[in-house]
Amino acid sequence: MNLVTISGPPSSGKTSVILKTIDSLKARGLKVGVAKFDCLYTDDDKLYEKAGIPVQKGLSGALCPDHYFVSNIEEVTQWGLKEGLDVLISESAGLCNRCSPYIKDIKAVCVIDNLSGINTPKKIGPMLKSADIVVITKGDIVSQAEREVFASRVNMVNPSAVIMNINGLTGQGSYELSTLLHDGEDDLKTLVGKKLRFSMPSALCSYCLGETRIGESYQMGNVRKMNLPSGLDAEKRQGSQ
Amino acid sequence: MIKKEILEHRTIGEILKDYPFTDSFFKNNGLEIAGAESLNWASYFESIDEEEREDRALEPDQLISQLAEFINQMLEFLDEGQQVHSLTILPGTDKSGQPEGFDEFVVRTGEVISIVGPTGSGKSRLLGDIEWVARKDTPTGREILINDDVPDTSWRFSGAKKLVAQLSQNMNFVMDLSVEEFVELHAESRMVENRGEVVKRIIDEANDLAGEQFKPDTPITSLSGGQSRALMIADTAFLSQSPIILIDEIENAGIDRKRALELLIRQEKIVLMATHDPVLALSGDRRIVIKNGGIAKIIETTEEERSILSHLEELDRTLLSYRTRLRQGESLID
Ligand SMILES: Nc1nc2c(ncn2[C@@H]2O[C@H](COP(=O)(O)OP(=O)(O)OP(=O)(O)O)[C@@H](O)[C@H]2O)c(=O)[nH]1
Ligand SMILES: Nc1ncnc2c1ncn2[C@@H]1O[C@H](COP(=O)(O)OP(=O)(O)O)[C@@H](O)[C@H]1O
Ligand SMILES: [Mg+2]
Ligand SMILES: [Mg+2]
Ligand SMILES: [Zn+2]
Ligand SMILES: [Zn+2]
16 A cells, blocks of 8 residues: 655645545556544545545644644554555645654655745745645646746745646646556555654643643643743732732 | 755855855745855754754755755756757547557747647647656657657656746736736746846736736736736746746637737747637647547648638737727727
């Protein structure tokens, strides 16, 4: 089985591109399944089901979806093997600009769209910088010049990536992508022992773990403060009165 | 080819001096290098706060590999010896698996080829084969050669160097910029030298192509359909690095289509356009007829056909003048 990890900002066109690409993989007689990782809500599983694609979904709730991804991807891989898949695709909501679900030696694809603005490539971290393939969608609604400017910005932050323009609505370009996702060689049995491409920030704060109360006494773990003029701490001011 | 091991021994200042375009690499990766010119790679990263490095996932080793890759791409891109002179299509099969009836089809720079055929016949697929530089690995089995040779795969994969620029019907500008700022930005991404001049030229040419005038400080999002297309074509002619231009059904564009084509040809481009418009189809030197997914025929535009062209253009102009009168609230009867 081949595993492909696909990540990208919300609504960038991941599902559209994956569905069209799977059409081409299926036409080659390959069996493909999807695992969808999101935070709070997703209907993507229904879209995959409707297309007759075996699918699993996981919601990370209050956790960073990429942390949640690493904790579950081995089990998901075993599910894929049991289903007899030739290709397993993971779709992750790229909500965290610091983390990415990419694993060394496992194909990593980032999907971003032309509408997200030319400064976006600069802002996205490892999710864009360490992808093997960057898919740019929604080229149908912007000018050739804007596509060129956007692609050159992407190239600047990730010069070694394959950059492809795909139309998520018509599927133009998805056949080409499909040829890059499966080679008969790869025969993944387990991810145990493999490593993430980038470490994820080590510590979480108490709010990551469900804390809702506001105030310094509730803040634990990795807490960082803004640089503001001093003497603004209400708890301390009240205490000294 | 520069290797990352060599870069490691140079200072940031030396890298910038040898490869001025790396300035944009540093900028877009959020690396502040002012004042760090005398540092080499390792000591530059040591000068960044560890917490910041961790926050922004800055990995010196990965970044220097990317920088080396970027420099190599740019050197190749700036190398004039890499120019495209011709494009060759080698036959594949149609939708029924029948071989296409031609041996090879060669197009040279400065030529315009039109592609005709009913909806669903495979016009866009042919344009797709060219864009992907097909190697018998698309549904049609066609093969594309560049300069009579099997091209290297960098045409497929590179972000900076694309073989093909596409112009299509329903395209808008979405950035919040004026015409001038926008063209500047594109020129900058192309590392054009005499930028001011090029920008002015593009705006002038676009104004010539569009019926209605616009100013350099007009926001691009408020251009009319015809004005945007005029700007897109002028911009593509002068700033697109791609030697081949594919036009997918750009009918009734509200611009002077013949002049638009002339502009592209003058810039030594290869132009292929899928069209149903007889005026455009006849402005091509040759036309490809597509049936059932395959190239069924290649027709040379004859002198006789061209004589019809002037008649068609006359009709076109008449229609246009009626449209203008209608728009201006005049009566259509003299
Ligand atoms: N015009 C245009 N619309 C597109 C394109 N690709 C996707 N869309 C639309 O963009 C919207 C979001 O697409 P999805 O495929 O659901 O995006 P996603 O990244 O999977 O979204 P999440 O999983 O919710 O984060 C949908 O309405 C798509 O129809 C494209 O190339 N062009
Ligand atoms: N030679 C061919 N072999 C197999 N499929 C083809 C071939 N040519 C075209 N197709 C398919 O036929 C469909 C319609 O083609 P398209 O290029 O969109 O038509 P047009 O642009 O002329 O309307 C597409 O799905 C395309 O991939
Ligand atoms: Mg989705
Ligand atoms: Mg078409
Ligand atoms: Zn995270
Ligand atoms: Zn937190």
